[in-house]
Amino acid sequence: MKAFYGDLRLGILGGGQLGRMLIQQAINYNVTVKVLDPDREAPCRKLCDEFVVGSLSDYETVYNFGKKVDLLTIEIEKVNVDALEQLEREGVLVYPQPRVIRLIQDKGLQKQFFKENDIPTAEFQIISSPAELKNASIPFPYIQKLRRDGYDGKGVYKVVDESSLAKAFTEPSLIERWVDFEKEIAVIVARNESGEIKTFPMVEMEFNPEANLVEFLIAPSTLPHTVQQEAEEVAKNIASKLKIVGLLAVEMFLDKHGRILVNELAPRPHNSGHQTIEGNVVSQFEQHLRAIFDQPLGETDCLNNAIMINLLGEAGHEGPAVYKGIEKALKCPGVYIHLYGKALTKPFRKMGHVTIVDSDREKAIEKARYVQEILKVVS
Amino acid sequence: MKAFYGDLRLGILGGGQLGRMLIQQAINYNVTVKVLDPDREAPCRKLCDEFVVGSLSDYETVYNFGKKVDLLTIEIEKVNVDALEQLEREGVLVYPQPRVIRLIQDKGLQKQFFKENDIPTAEFQIISSPAELKNASIPFPYIQKLRRDGYDGKGVYKVVDESSLAKAFTEPSLIERWVDFEKEIAVIVARNESGEIKTFPMVEMEFNPEANLVEFLIAPSTLPHTVQQEAEEVAKNIASKLKIVGLLAVEMFLDKHGRILVNELAPRPHNSGHQTIEGNVVSQFEQHLRAIFDQPLGETDCLNNAIMINLLGEAGHEGPAVYKGIEKALKCPGVYIHLYGKALTKPFRKMGHVTIVDSDREKAIEKARYVQEILKVVS
Known part of the structure; x- marks a missing residue:
């Protein structure tokens, strides 16, 4: 890869503070930076060579953005991975790799990966339906987490006892033994x-x-x-x-x-x-x-x-x-x-x-x- | 001054590497940055909110640029100081102050300032004409420096003996005792x-x-x-x-x-x-x-x-x-x-x-x- 030689076009999916601090550092390396973010007021908007306003979860938007760069990275993992996989097939470097992002986007897959690889983690159970939750094998209190799109404390719910179940998430989730x-x-x-x-x-x-x-x-x-x-x-x-x-x-x-x-x-x-x-x-x-x-x-x-x-x-x-x-x-x-x-x-x-x-x-x-x-x- | 409060417009005269590294740091402080530089490919061109291509020595260009900011600074001292003085009178903050830039732009004034303030510096003589140089009171070898616009070793000439005088600068200059x-x-x-x-x-x-x-x-x-x-x-x-x-x-x-x-x-x-x-x-x-x-x-x-x-x-x-x-x-x-x-x-x-x-x-x-x-x- 010809980084530092002036011509490398780095694309960043997400224009928030993480992208901003990444650009602040990338200035040292003569990289051409393009950023995609849905918010036209995102923190990166003025610090890149090109700022594109668009959805990170839309296939076409991410694909079209990715076609204009040599190397694509992320500052948020909620992005369209199908587009990233297609870009990867077409020769764009995508780091982290789309398969890694796909795995991490889904807390259920993440947990299964831990289990399969003997990585120590709290006991868990994948929950597909409210019925499954009722018959959970993990004792109260436990933590219910949405499999997708939770962040900064959102998508997490503590199930203390039977009565908490009424407010539990109904979307695909996992529950995890409470760790004191x-x-x-x-x-x-x-x-x-x-x-x-x-x-x-x-x-x-x-x-x-x-x-x-x-x-x-x-x-x-x-x-x-x-x-x-x-x-x-x-x-x-x-x-x-x-x-x-x-x-x-x-x-x-x-x-x-x-x-x-x-x-x-x-x-x-x-x-x-x-x-x-x-x-x-x-x-x-x-x-x-x-x-x-x-x-x-x-x-x-x-x-x-x-x-x-x-x-x-x-x-x-x-x-x-x-x-x-x-x-x-x-x-x-x-x-x-x-x-x-x-x-x-x-x-x-x-x-x-x-x-x-x-x-x-x-x-x-x-x-x-x-x-x-x-x-x-x-x- | 309301720095950090989002609305401060900082203008930088010069868009080279010093401006670039200044912007890299200013990112931490939510400043709106505008840059003026004659080179449309200057290092700052992509890192500021507004990049203006124009001469730093032209009164109108510097004045008009300065009218659009709250605070003006420099990354190069070869700028139109008359415009800066006018901006200062009209309430734009200009740091360093125009009078300081004016003094430092002229190596002759700089030297006189040192002398008047008992700041240790090599013995010198202001030279207005080739005739004055011929009758200089400082013995060979000495250094001749153009009063204005010298930088990075340009505008400096070592006068070794009588014969070097043929190649000496004819513009206003100063000569300085050779410091070993x-x-x-x-x-x-x-x-x-x-x-x-x-x-x-x-x-x-x-x-x-x-x-x-x-x-x-x-x-x-x-x-x-x-x-x-x-x-x-x-x-x-x-x-x-x-x-x-x-x-x-x-x-x-x-x-x-x-x-x-x-x-x-x-x-x-x-x-x-x-x-x-x-x-x-x-x-x-x-x-x-x-x-x-x-x-x-x-x-x-x-x-x-x-x-x-x-x-x-x-x-x-x-x-x-x-x-x-x-x-x-x-x-x-x-x-x-x-x-x-x-x-x-x-x-x-x-x-x-x-x-x-x-x-x-x-x-x-x-x-x-x-x-x-x-x-x-x-x-």
């Missing part, structure tokens, strides 16, 4: 076409229970080295079994017994890797580019303690975004603000993120809590 | 509107004598702490006397007697600060944005040893650029490639730069030499 976890952890792994595989050091996450979003992420982890090693091995194993080209984010639970259970996969740059921009030798975005360009993967060591906070739209505010507290936040050393260029805020919308870096872990946490307190997106 | 220097050093300093001033740690430079361009830059310096401190004080002093808002690059000589002599100023991001992108807490581009947005300046500490190499067009090659050795370079840990998106290469054209980071200084230098050897821009 100690920690949510994640490992981002990259694999290039030549088969080289590298993981980023494991990170620990803290969720905002109200928004059900990653809100606070800490790297490197201080959990026992054996846990980190195991998590990284699990991630490498999945990347290797999938033969994915590109990044794979592996979200996991560490349960109260110290067991690692894989929760979900994302075949692309991920919210749990934003702190790598300032915190690691190479960022997840650089690594994704290297992987899909079939270049040597970069070193992933942590340079420092880095904490990532999602900057979410404040509850009760909807409309043109106003950012409060930027000046105060920038006064703290080691605070890096990333705004996503979204004109409108709404409750819990990801409007940006902040990375806080400090050689002293406790200080980093303290600063992060301070920044979280003062920095607000209102309308 | 030990090292070329540079300090980048930033000042925001509130008057906060911060320097980046001093860097050492190595020039390519053939191209007369910075080719190899090392940070942090290992020169005695007192030298570094003095150089940083000199830079702060100049920024303070100029009351500049924005970045100021101060290039200096360290002579054989350990004296610091200021050579030249640049009121903008500078080639001698590219290594700050990966090597320092904040980069020069982030710092310039903070300064002109009147935000708190960032910490500038070096995170590591960082070496910057300019990626120059290979001698004897002119035409569409081909980058050789990228894959080999990316195999080295801590190597960061920045290509500038220029389609055509020519001898010694700045096509990109590479930063090499390593906690071991000797290893960093070794890697830098290796990268310099294998990475070539040919046609």
Whole structure:
């Protein structure tokens, strides 16, 4: 592939913040970037050589977009895979591969893949109908997840007892034994076409229970080295079994017994890797580019303690975004603000993120809590 | 000023690599960016909200461009200052201030400013005519510099003896006592509107004598702490006397007697600060944005040893650029490639730069030499 030689046309399906940060990094490599997104106000709209407004799930739209590029990648997995498979047959490079996206789009297939490949995951059952749900073999409480199109906490429902069943999803789903976890952890792994595989050091996450979003992420982890090693091995194993080209984010639970259970996969740059921009030798975005360009993967060591906070739209505010507290936040050393260029805020919308870096872990946490307190997106 | 609040229109005069890297950083701050450059193929052309093709020295062009923005900055100092002064009078924020650009555009005024403010600099004489040059009071050898429009080694001539005078410039110039220097050093300093001033740690430079361009830059310096401190004080002093808002690059000589002599100023991001992108807490581009947005300046500490190499067009090659050795370079840990998106290469054209980071200084230098050897821009 002739990356870097000026003529490579990279297509990105999705024009959100992940695409935006990917472009920010791709600027270093002289790539011609085209972006497809249904929202004409998407964060990438002004940063690419060509911005196409169109549906990511429409076969014709995705196919026609893909025909104009040499290499196609994604920043969201809800895309028309039939079109991608056709493009692949016609010689367009599609990374991650359409078969990987197809598998990951369907949480049922994902779970079956885990089972078939001895990848540790919570016990589950595929549910095709409300009748099946009634006779489920997994005891209460359990989690019901839509097989398709769930994201950021949507499409997930906790079934506590018989009475919760009335509100359960009726679409194809899976149910999963409730994991009383100690920690949510994640490992981002990259694999290039030549088969080289590298993981980023494991990170620990803290969720905002109200928004059900990653809100606070800490790297490197201080959990026992054996846990980190195991998590990284699990991630490498999945990347290797999938033969994915590109990044794979592996979200996991560490349960109260110290067991690692894989929760979900994302075949692309991920919210749990934003702190790598300032915190690691190479960022997840650089690594994704290297992987899909079939270049040597970069070193992933942590340079420092880095904490990532999602900057979410404040509850009760909807409309043109106003950012409060930027000046105060920038006064703290080691605070890096990333705004996503979204004109409108709404409750819990990801409007940006902040990375806080400090050689002293406790200080980093303290600063992060301070920044979280003062920095607000209102309308 | 309402930076970050979505509506700030930032204008950049010049669309080259400095503007490109400034935009790359400005992406984090939701700024609307407009760029003016005479070259329709300039590196910034695809990365801004509006790219205007036009002359930077034409009053009307610069004025009309400036009327469409809230805040105007530069990435090259050869711009029409009359237009900037008019814009300033009409309420457009222009940083650096037109009076600072006017002073720095003229090497004669620069030198007089140094003299009037007790800033150490090589002895000089302003030359208005060839006759004055013949009767110069500075002994051979000396350096003749055009007062205006010299850059990257152009507009500079070494007068060795009487016989060199035949080829001397006839335009307004200055002559400067030859400095038999030990090292070329540079300090980048930033000042925001509130008057906060911060320097980046001093860097050492190595020039390519053939191209007369910075080719190899090392940070942090290992020169005695007192030298570094003095150089940083000199830079702060100049920024303070100029009351500049924005970045100021101060290039200096360290002579054989350990004296610091200021050579030249640049009121903008500078080639001698590219290594700050990966090597320092904040980069020069982030710092310039903070300064002109009147935000708190960032910490500038070096995170590591960082070496910057300019990626120059290979001698004897002119035409569409081909980058050789990228894959080999990316195999080295801590190597960061920045290509500038220029389609055509020519001898010694700045096509990109590479930063090499390593906690071991000797290893960093070794890697830098290796990268310099294998990475070539040919046609």
